[in-house]
Amino acid sequence: MSDDDHVYLSLAEEHGDDTRWAFGTGFTDPLHGVDTALPPGLDARELTALCLALADDALVSAQRLAEWCTRAPELEEEVALANIGLDLLGQARLLYARAGQAEGEGRDEDALAYFRDPADFRNVTLAELPNGDFAHCVVKLLLFSSWRLSQSQQLTGHLDPVLAAVARKGVSELTYHRDHAAQWVVRLGDGTEESARRMRAALAELWPYRAELYAAAPETRGEVESVLAQVLTAARLDAPADSPAQPGGGRDGQHSEHLTALLTELQSVARADPEATW
Amino acid sequence: MVSNLAQRNRTAAATAAAAAVRDPELPMLTLADLGVLREVRLDADGGVTAVLTPTYTGCPALAEMRADVDAALRDAGFADVRVETQLSPPWSTDQITAAGRRKLAEAGIAPPGSAPVRVEGPVPLTLGPTWSAVVHCPLCGSPDTEETSRFGATACRALRRCRACREPFEQVKEI
Numbered sequence: 432m433s434d435d436d437h438v439y440l441s442l443a444e445e446h447g448d449d450t451r452w453a454f455g456t457g458f459t460d461p462l463h464g465v466d467t468a469l470p471p472g473l474d475a476r477e478l479t480a481l482c483l484a485l486a487d488d489a490l491v492s493a494q495r496l497a498e499w500c501t502r503a504p505e506l507e508e509e510v511a512l513a514n515i516g517l518d519l520l521g522q523a524r525l526l527y528a529r530a531g532q533a534e535g536e537g538r539d540e541d542a543l544a545y546f547r548d549p550a551d552f553r554n555v556t557l558a559e560l561p562n563g564d565f566a567h568c569v570v571k572l573l574l575f576s577s578w579r580l581s582q583s584q585q586l587t588g589h590l591d592p593v594l595a596a597v598a599r600k601g602v603s604e605l606t607y608h609r610d611h612a613a614q615w616v617v618r619l620g621d622g623t624e625e626s627a628r629r630m631r632a633a634l635a636e637l638w639p640y641r642a643e644l645y646a647a648a649p650e651t652r653g654e655v656e657s658v659l660a661q662v663l664t665a666a667r668l669d670a671p672a673d674s675p676a677q678p679g680g681g682r683d684g685q686h687s688e689h690l691t692a693l694l695t696e697l698q699s700v701a702r703a704d705p706e707a708t709w
Numbered sequence: 710m711v712s713n714l715a716q717r718n719r720t721a722a723a724t725a726a727a728a729a730v731r732d733p734e735l736p737m738l739t740l741a742d743l744g745v746l747r748e749v750r751l752d753a754d755g756g757v758t759a760v761l762t763p764t765y766t767g768c769p770a771l772a773e774m775r776a777d778v779d780a781a782l783r784d785a786g787f788a789d790v791r792v793e794t795q796l797s798p799p800w801s802t803d804q805i806t807a808a809g810r811r812k813l814a815e816a817g818i819a820p821p822g823s824a825p826v827r828v829e830g831p832v833p834l835t836l837g838p839t840w841s842a843v844v845h846c847p848l849c850g851s852p853d854t855e856e857t858s859r860f861g862a863t864a865c866r867a868l869r870r871c872r873a874c875r876e877p878f879e880q881v882k883e884i
Contacts, residue, residue: 463775464760464793507868511860518864521767525796584832596796600766602832603799603884606825607859610835617836654831665836 486526487554493519545701557640566629572612580605581651620666643679726785744804756789819880846871
């Protein structure tokens, strides 16, 4: 094997700050070199809020997916979940950078990800729910990715060219995520008695969280409901009845204690030494 | 005329230097093979600008590519280097060149088939086995292969297995 063929060799070489692959702080702005002027006629506050909410959904989901490392039922699945999380983390970085530019107060992606408190996060409740068994994982991923794909597809026409471009790239990635989750739902729902029982339990727990997704992006409802119906039919699973108790409030900064625990871990190193770059 | 010619030569030198930079995750490919180098141009102020597009939004290799292009252009004698990122139109595996596809196959990685055609409106759901296109085993050449996971060691690769020679191999997945 020649040096050129060794994927990781370049990591050990000294050539500047941009060569770290692990995720820490102080990376080059992910929108570095992108034309980031705000188009005239765009409400900057609205754009900030939208980018921030979409970024928070992605970051918190990515963190939950990363928690599956070393815990997934098989190696391929662990790699898949980590990959999906990495895609979402990439989307979050671009969206935080865009939110910071639209806000115009000098906050970068690190400031927004590491130095906001739980009540400042705007992610939907579904994203922050603690991981359960693998059935819970695939149902959550199906709900989240179906909804985010629909939303991203609609945002490809957004007036802000940066958000539109980030959404367009997200569509290709989220299509893979949704199909991956859907195929697992079918495999487990239409699998053994035990796998079907676990799928029914996961659906019963997570189904009510759809209401918050549709409240956050009402124009996604028709498409997402149709996708879910197709998947459940193929999986021979019944959709649970809609319960009157519908959790929500994430977009208003009302979160469960689970988000506090998640952020405490995610932000701990950055907050231990805010001046450090790692 | 002379300055036009010099200008063209300088542009060609800059383009060649940037195009020869290798992808950190698929080092058998140059950035030109991969199709992520969108443009190299000389600017009026005497500087040079290279335009890159990311493969995946979360691809950690982009920062590395940017640094490598910057270093390659400086090595080629350009003092004032800018590396821009272009998000739109998004990169697709259809932009991997024919030479790039050949190099992938020679390195034991199956090249991607045609990227999914994107139409306006909601994205259709795929519940069955995904790509109907035949993927040949890069080791024995058999068309009898199956996908074992759509997610591999990097964002851009899927895992497959050859039913004929039983060897596992990777494929750059269509996006």
